[in-house]
Amino acid sequence: MTTGVLAPAPATVRPGPPDRSLVLCTLGLAAVVGLSVLIGARSLDLPTVAAALTGQGTAEAAAIVWEQRIPRTLNGLLGGAALAVAGVVIQGHTRNPLADPGLLGVTAGASLAVVVGISVLGFATPAEYLRFAYLGAALGASAVLIIGVLAGRRRDASPASLVLAGAAVSALLSAVTGIILLLHAAALDVYRFWTVGSLAGGRGLDSLAVVAPLMLAGAVLVAAQARSLDAFALGADTARSLGRRLLPVQLIGLLSVTLLVGGATALVGSLGFVGLVAPHIARGFVGPGHARLLPLSAVLGAALVLGADILGRVLVAPAELPVGIVLGVIGGPVFLVLVVRLFRSRS
Template identity: 60%
Template sequence: MARAALLVGAALAVTAVCLTLGLMVGSRGIAPVAVWQALLGTADPEARAIVQDQRLPRTLIGIVGGAALAVAGVVVQGHTRNPLADPGLLGITAGSSLAVVVGISALGLTTPAGYLGAAFGGAALGTIVVVVIGLAASRRRDASPASLVLAGTAVSALLGAITGIILLLDSAALDLFRFWTVGSLSAGRDLDVFLAALVPLAVGGVLAGAHARALDVLVLGDDVAAALGRNLLPTRLLGLVVVTLLVGGATVAIGALGFVGLVAPHLARRVFGEKHEVLLPASAMLGSLLVVVADVIGRVIISPAELPVGVVLAVIGAPALLVIIVRTRKTSA
């Protein structure tokens, strides 16, 4: 009970910090009193437009999208027993992003609901392709972590190349497509996008919470999990559904962001430990904070222009990945 109360309090505090940063900080300075007035609808039209139409939607989208990617990272790492796994490294994010781009280019998708269907299909397809290749490469009943990472890297590169080719051939729509490849909290993201992605993300989050005990068993290995009475096939399928919902919804909300599903779970493990019923919500909190902070940095670092949040996360995440690799090798040794 005390741990649950602590997590709830921490979640509320992190959400408050994210909202404060997202609403207060930007290329255009607005006094805190004016921000509050804008939320209440009593400020001048310019302040209301900046706060209500720009900063509030992108902050809410960053909170839920970052949480979704972090939770998806925990689930992927639990299923693969690989601390270097995340949706971006395993081709899931690239598949979801490519499907959205293809849907917009070939099918003329223009609504958040249309983006959601394409993103979910792409996320599922990317997951299946990586798992199949990993199984074939490892020649084992269960794909080895190294095989999955190598297969995911290759699939991500291939899907990213296809996405780039589509963008080059459809230059007239480049401005509409480009935020799917770099990740952004602006570029047409509004409350409609937030609301469209909220339901599948909420369902994925609830299923992930129900999946916590299974993840505690899976990290011990498939043989141990089977000996403890765990039916592996339904467990794997549930994990696939969870990751598909979370990554598909997050891609619609914030684009193809890398490193969130890798860095946030590792930070959470160092603070909260390995038990998944605590690790999942803790990772969600840190994922939200990581995305919002990266977005705020992108707003001000080259003001009045902006850096996409995906670029900022790459600068943060690449060194973090190297540190994680070194730590993992030392632990293995």
Template identity: 40%
Template sequence: MTKTMKTASPILIVGLVFLALATLSLGTGSMNIDPPALFSALLGTSDPGTSLIVWSIRLPRLVLAALAGASLALAGAVLQGITRNGLADPGILGLTAGAGLAVTGLIWLQSHGIAVEPHWRPAAAFAGAAFAALVTAVAAQRDGAIAPVRLLLAGIGMNALIGAATLVIAMGLDQQLYSAAVVWLSGSLSGAGWSASTTLAPWLAILALALAAQTRRLDLLSLDDETAAGRGLAVDRCRLRVAAIAVGLAGAGVAFSGGIGFVGLVAPHMARLMVGPKHAVALPLAALCGAAVTVAADLIGRTVFAPLELPAGIVASALGAPWFIWLMWNGKDKKG
């Protein structure tokens, strides 16, 4: 098997899995839609009721789940690369909590009559995630280096601190907004509309393109600093640049999907297991894995426990937590 085929096969397999999950997501719910009727609805040739369900309810939710999952997966892959820590994840390191705090703050402003346009959400989430990342990194440093265990402990502490602050702000909301904030923070995609996806998609596209230009540097950053510097890489400057991209990706994903945890941990590992550590190949596959995992989590949450609907964030955490424990148990705190 040629190198190209070895690379293309996993992407094709995961792509087919994603398409199968997408078909199930669009066709399954309170009213099941068989594949022929679903295809007709997508083409706009079915009855108005079916088209309304597909185009106005299920498809926007599916697209948002895929975009958010891809964003979080890319962020996780970058964080694992630049920290050389296989346990790094936007949620574990506090980025998700920081972004959630910022967006909850925007909701609080809205509750006090200050109009905030939806397109400000990613910017606010980026600021919150950047603050959390900075504090976590500073707290984890010792003698100029960031130890994996210290990074993990600093992230846990940051999550607890920001979680408490977020709860305090949320308690200042009226009952309706408080309920909405709690549901959003749990990673629910219920009620997702096209506006969220059309706002998130440009952010993801721009940041993904910026990341694509850094794949060779990411490969060098995955080595030790001395080796990377010896090959001509400005290590600190490059690490800061790609970290900013990761923070932006995490913030954008959280801004519209809420706290969907462990996607950024699991998806990069899945990708590297299939295609190896080279970021030029692993990053696109990680994004596809992240999209598939998030769509699967949302599908499970709204169908398996029907009529009760569990947020995708809760299902993703239930699926991802055992993986996290396994990584810790096997001592895989190094990337790959």
């Protein structure tokens, strides 16, 4: 997490037409989806999977494909896409190219709510704490917005105010989460698996049905913000001169991020680096324009999460690494490279 406010670096690499980039990346995502359905602890060949998908396979194969691999793949798709799109929105609103979805207190609020649900209310399954995670995400984001607006009143709620408020609220909520876990050690095992980030947490199609409509609403709000985000990238004064009212746009942005990140966190746990890395890769292909940046970021974010999940299944088979650990190993070096490139471009 970073507390500085920097202008996004201009995109200097545009290797092909934007439409072609999106098509090629979408085809790559389709291939990753196919691998996600094929690869698992139980080896199933392509004809067996195809038969299970069409209802002509064995009961065992159908159960593996429809009850485990299909929900897991869909969760990774939606979760990765939502985190990447939320990263674009947060970076646009804060004008901070190193911002990620955890910056506005959404992830920390969801984590605290899950811990309270597990330790106080006795929740034990994803279906039970799903809505609670969303509630915590909304409360965390609301606290950040209120503090940021009050602190930046004279500056019309500048991006710096939101960034600093997000850092403070996230730190506070994380500390409270740690205290509760120390007092309720029995909740640690369930929470540890959830907070690392995993697609193997038993979140089935029923969980997806609860979260998907809210995430779709968040995506619609984001699509409506594309031009406002382009204006924000030019600075607050320029955005005002273009007829953009900062506070209403920030409210809509925070609501969309809450819907997207709350749903993603409920589905796949707390995943880092997706909302940071995917937008930067997308900018390298299509530049800073949000009308093209948002859909490509969604595709890349989904591919990144599913690809990391597949690696986690293969590297230590027949066991598996949680996708959050794989993303941490991959994302850490990538993050350092981004920081070095960013500050070199400023010097």
